[in-house]
Amino acid sequence: MLNLSNISITFNEGTPDEKKALQRINLELKQGEFVTVIGSNGAGKSTLMNVISGNLAPDVGDVSIANNKVTFLPEYKRSTMIGRVFQDPMAGTAPSMTIEENLAMAYSRNKKRKLKLGVSKKRKEYFREYLTTLNLGLEDRLNAKVGLLSGGERQALSLLMATFTEPNILLLDEHTAALDPSRAELITKITQDVVQKFGLTTLMVTHNMQQALDLGNRLIMMDKGQIILDINGDKKQQLTIEDLLQEFKRIRGEQFESDRAVLG
Amino acid sequence: MLLSLFGAIESGIIYGIMALGVYLTFRVLDFPDLTVDGSFVTGAGVAAISIVNGVSPIVATMLAIIAGFIAGCITGLLHTKGKINALLSGILMMIALYSINLRIMASPTVSLLGESTIFRQLQPLWSAVGLDSFFNGILQLFGADRVPSTWVIVFFMIVVVLIIKFLTDYFLKTEVGLALRATGDNKRMIRSFSANTDNLIIVGVGISNAMVALSGALIAQHGGFADVQMGIGMIVIGLASVIIGEALFGKKTIAIATIAVIGGAVIYRIVVTLALRVDFLETGDMKLITAVLVIVALVAPKIMNARKEQKRRLRKRAELSTQIEEAS
Ligand SMILES: Nc1ncnc2c1ncn2[C@@H]1O[C@H](COP(=O)(O)OP(=O)(O)OP(=O)(O)O)[C@@H](O)[C@H]1O
Numbered sequence: 001m002l003n004l005s006n007i008s009i010t011f012n013e014g015t016p017d018e019k020k021a022l023q024r025i026n027l028e029l030k031q032g033e034f035v036t037v038i039g040s041n042g043a044g045k046s047t048l049m050n051v052i053s054g055n056l057a058p059d060v061g062d063v064s065i066a067n068n069k070v071t072f073l074p075e076y077k078r079s080t081m082i083g084r085v086f087q088d089p090m091a092g093t094a095p096s097m098t099i100e101e102n103l104a105m106a107y108s109r110n111k112k113r114k115l116k117l118g119v120s121k122k123r124k125e126y127f128r129e130y131l132t133t134l135n136l137g138l139e140d141r142l143n144a145k146v147g148l149l150s151g152g153e154r155q156a157l158s159l160l161m162a163t164f165t166e167p168n169i170l171l172l173d174e175h176t177a178a179l180d181p182s183r184a185e186l187i188t189k190i191t192q193d194v195v196q197k198f199g200l201t202t203l204m205v206t207h208n209m210q211q212a213l214d215l216g217n218r219l220i221m222m223d224k225g226q227i228i229l230d231i232n233g234d235k236k237q238q239l240t241i242e243d244l245l246q247e248f249k250r251i252r253g254e255q256f257e258s259d260r261a262v263l264g
Numbered sequence: 265m266l267l268s269l270f271g272a273i274e275s276g277i278i279y280g281i282m283a284l285g286v287y288l289t290f291r292v293l294d295f296p297d298l299t300v301d302g303s304f305v306t307g308a309g310v311a312a313i314s315i316v317n318g319v320s321p322i323v324a325t326m327l328a329i330i331a332g333f334i335a336g337c338i339t340g341l342l343h344t345k346g347k348i349n350a351l352l353s354g355i356l357m358m359i360a361l362y363s364i365n366l367r368i369m370a371s372p373t374v375s376l377l378g379e380s381t382i383f384r385q386l387q388p389l390w391s392a393v394g395l396d397s398f399f400n401g402i403l404q405l406f407g408a409d410r411v412p413s414t415w416v417i418v419f420f421m422i423v424v425v426l427i428i429k430f431l432t433d434y435f436l437k438t439e440v441g442l443a444l445r446a447t448g449d450n451k452r453m454i455r456s457f458s459a460n461t462d463n464l465i466i467v468g469v470g471i472s473n474a475m476v477a478l479s480g481a482l483i484a485q486h487g488g489f490a491d492v493q494m495g496i497g498m499i500v501i502g503l504a505s506v507i508i509g510e511a512l513f514g515k516k517t518i519a520i521a522t523i524a525v526i527g528g529a530v531i532y533r534i535v536v537t538l539a540l541r542v543d544f545l546e547t548g549d550m551k552l553i554t555a556v557l558v559i560v561a562l563v564a565p566k567i568m569n570a571r572k573e574q575k576r577r578l579r580k581r582a583e584l585s586t587q588i589e590e591a592s
């Protein structure tokens with residue numbers, strides 16, 4: 001479904017600030033695979049997400065989605081196939097517009113936008129029904145401005161908006177990081193349900209190792225712009241946090257101690 | 265007095281179309297577009313020169329709309345494709361249009377004296393209905409001694425401006441319109457929902473300036489001339505209308521905001537007209553009056569809100585202390 005071949009990207013090349021954010025990344029995701037991504041700050045996780053979404057163009061290497069090369073397709077065209085939820089709850093919704101208007105925009109993602117009403121009677125019913133699956137009471141607040149919602153409510157809405165057109169690929173970049181533990185748990189639960197329901201091919205970045213182990217059927221660890229660990233299937237089921245730390249120590253021995261804090 | 269107020273309302277409604285255009289860029293798209301000073305004259309100039317050359321007023325007005333749309337699109341292109349800062353794109357287009365307008369008009373002023381205009385064409389039809397004497401009769405009943413010569417402009421303009429208002433309201437609720445609003449609200453988000461924000465900005469600024477040019481074309485036909493200087497300060501008037509309207513009538517929904525903006529334009533004209541009748545104020549003071557008006561419209565609601573909050577708090581405190589007293 002998603003194929004990254006030999007992706008490299010360097011920021012500020014030739015200056016003292018030079019940063020090799022991604023180095024020869026190869027990654028293939030099969031249809032329906034749910035991959036959790038871990039790695040310390042600055043490992044290149046968000047950069048990887050941005051390369052997939054088209055927000056950044058790689059220096060070398062190619063991105064293909066469903067066997068189509070999309071390396072140079074602009075973000076707005078690629079996003080017909082990609083659903084995305086950002087870390088910042090403000091980022092995924094339009095605050096001065098209502099819940100139903102936000103949903104309508106998400107609904108038009110994979111269709112050509114026309115000069116007909118975005119929120120028709122029929123769609124309103126559909127949105128209402130759909131929102132009830134969140135169990136947050138948002139279905140009774142269709143006309144409320146999204147700016148008035150709490151971070152958790154917004155993130156739940158963003159998740160719904162990102163997924164309900166069943167995109168080929170779902171990108172989640174620390175989408176529960178800004179929430180309190182109980183809200184984070186709720187959003188994680190919704191994530192699990194949605195991904196399962198549609199069988200979405202998903203990449204999820206998280207700093208929570210336990211979450212990375214519990215969710216999905218494959219786990220990758222990144223460091224210094226490289227994928228240093230890639231575990232799937234049964235092996236992942238048996239993985240523990242201690243295993244992960246051991247593995248990381250083996251590969252990147254020297255600066256393990258400094259990273260332990262960040263990873264844990 | 266009555267007559268000048270009547271004139272203020274007439275032109276205020278026409279300027280309302282310009283204010284709607286400004287609302288579209290400043291508020292909806294969050295794009296501070298200064299093209300307006302130029303595109304207003306472009307509209308006036310294109311309409312005037314076309315009429316002088318024998319084009320029918322309706323067609324001349326349409327040409328003005330198209331010219332304004334193109335001017336706005338170029339500003340949008342400068343910003344999106346040329347990556348020039350929004351303010352600067354507008355300023356560049358505004359000064360470029362000054363020269364272009366001079367070329368279009370071939371002279372600094374074009375007079376429409378004795379030429380046909382939309383309003384003059386409507387006159388015979390309107391007279392046939394005979395509503396003038398009816399309305400003037402009402403005015404006389406209230407003791408007016410001098411009455412307007414015709415009501416056709418006011419009525420025609422109310423119809424036109426309302427049609428534009430409702431079209432705008434509808435457009436902003438369509439799929440394209442929602443994407444346009446989201447472009448002004450959260451570009452990153454709407455891009456992740458496959459909207460081409462560059463194109464939306466270009467078209468949005470284009471539509472806005474089409475409205476501004478339409479307003480210019482109608483003002484030229486109303487006043488009987490187009491002048492290359494007539495657009496100077498237009499953007500400030502547009503903003504003043506938006507801000508005054510929102511302060512007085514609110515902006516809760518789009519339908520309210522658009523009618524508020526039109527109301528703001530009319531009220532702005534009325535206030536300026538009244539102010540200029542005060543003995544010690546002169547025509548040259550108009551810009552100062554405008555600035556003061558905008559400042560009042562911006563500051564007054566805040567002061568009023570703060571006072572309300574303060575009163576509420578004082579009341580709560582009083583309630584609490586009486587409760588404590590009763591308890592003890
Ligand atoms: N646009 C940019 N220009 C310059 N450097 C950048 C840019 N984007 C990212 N970087 C650098 O690239 C490296 C990787 O950043 P990235 O955001 O991908 O890390 P991350 O793995 O998402 O980290 P975190 O866990 O903190 O979110 C960092 O060192 C960062 O400073």
Ligand SMILES: [Mg+2]
Nearest residue numbers: 045046047173
């Ligand atoms: Mg990141």
